[in-house]
Amino acid sequence: PRKELIVVTPTYNRALQAYYLNRLGQVLRLVPPPLVWIVVEMETVSVETAEILMKTGVVYRHLVCAKNSTDVKDRGVHQRNTALEHIEHHKLDGIVYFADDDNIYSLELFESLREISRFGTWPVAMLAQSKNKAILEGPVCNGSEVIGWHTNEKSKRLRRFHVDMSGFAFNSSTILWDPKRWQRPTSNPIRQLDSVKEGFQETTFLEQVVEDENQMEATPPGCSRIMNWHLHLEARELVYPRDGCFRRTLTLF
């Protein structure tokens, strides 16, 4: 049987939210089951999101995160933690992947996730905001071994692991809820992302669940393919007009 994929997406209301959720939902729809999409909103479960999720035809769980934060560095952290708690509580068994709503994902990525036995990582393509060029972040691999990291010089010395949130996935039982199968560096298990300094969320989480590169699986072996893109193209200032022609257009239909 195919491994279950547990795709976790924090989302919030902004102009392109519906576009992002539809786009991701349509990719997930093409992934062979079993797959469950855990979508977590901030304060309330919105009707608009519920409608999009229903129409995608993907198996989903629509959660809300009780903890409300306006801190920008908390982006999505509490929502992802809400999903982790849900996965632990219900002992969902599969490969957990944090898929932000605004990234671009290939189908090949989701196929590769099923090859992961405990913890897998791969390079993600992104746009360097200041330099206007594409860069990679994630492992340099030799076969299935992780032997180094692609990174940008700004953070080189500070982070232990140079991984993007969308550049790793892990087995929910061995990492989250089955103590018999934990191989944790610490005896005191922490199963949550921490709202630490921006850019450090991934490495902080990884440091809790793997000891070093030897416990990571290059996914797929060789890491020679780019399977997803994190473009940082967020159009934060964009809003739909509340009145005027937009509303009039709506009433015509």
Ligand code: UDP
């Ligand atoms: N997000 C959220 N609430 C926020 C900010 C972000 O739910 O206040 C979600 C967003 O929808 C996305 C993820 O968190 O799925 C990452 O957000 P963003 O793309 O802004 O982060 P970046 O790409 O800059 O790391």
